[in-house]
Amino acid sequence: MKSEEIASTLTELFENEAVSAIAPGSWQIDTADFRLLVLLAEDNTWLRVLLPIVPIEDAQPFLEQFLEANFDDTQEVRYALYEGVIWGVYQHNSSTLVSADLSNAIARLLSLYQAGLNDVFNRMIESRIRKIIVAAKQQGQSLQNTMQTLERFYTEGLLGEMEQTQEAQEQVLAAWRRQLERLWDEI
Numbered sequence: 590m591k592s593e594e595i596a597s598t599l600t601e602l603f604e605n606e607a608v609s610a611i612a613p614g615s616w617q618i619d620t621a622d623f624r625l626l627v628l629l630a631e632d633n634t635w636l637r638v639l640l641p642i643v644p645i646e647d648a649q650p651f652l653e654q655f656l657e658a659n660f661d662d663t664q665e666v667r668y669a670l671y672e673g674v675i676w677g678v679y680q681h682n683s684s685t686l687v688s689a690d691l692s693n694a695i696a697r698l699l700s701l702y703q704a705g706l707n708d709v710f711n712r713m714i715e716s717r718i719r720k721i722i723v724a725a726k727q728q729g730q731s732l733q734n735t736m737q738t739l740e741r742f743y744t745e746g747l748l749g750e751m752e753q754t755q756e757a758q759e760q761v762l763a764a765w766r767r768q769l770e771r772l773w774d775e776i
Contacts, residue, residue, distance in 0.1 A: 590686045598688045638679040640698045648675045654709035666697045677701040722776045
């Protein structure tokens, strides 16, 4: 893709006033929600699209899940760390890049942005639930026994928040039950 084609694709994807050329071969898309950067290498060989996702302070507990997502889920885009920020990044050789690929990559980056920490948090929780299931099965517990143990932990205050209402506790336990039932036979 040439610089003009990139600019045209960006203009099609975003409102004209949101797209600004910040230097030759560089564009910035500012919206109320995000700032997307599109950078063409000086020699026009590579295009890079960048979108800040979350500060590293917020992402630190989930770095393993971000890397796992790069391996399993992110497809043509990747999570990257730079200057204290987790970014969504797309890189492609500009000579073989087509408008549809750029559009799809930007859509995927926006999906990562909108997910924020939700997907990696859910991945971490599922990993922990799997460990609980493994431990329970190693001890010979059934699904029902495992659920009773979790309920006892909530009753005794070992799990959950101290000032959690009964209704909130029941919702959390229902979520535990759904996850345990969903994963129990897989493990």
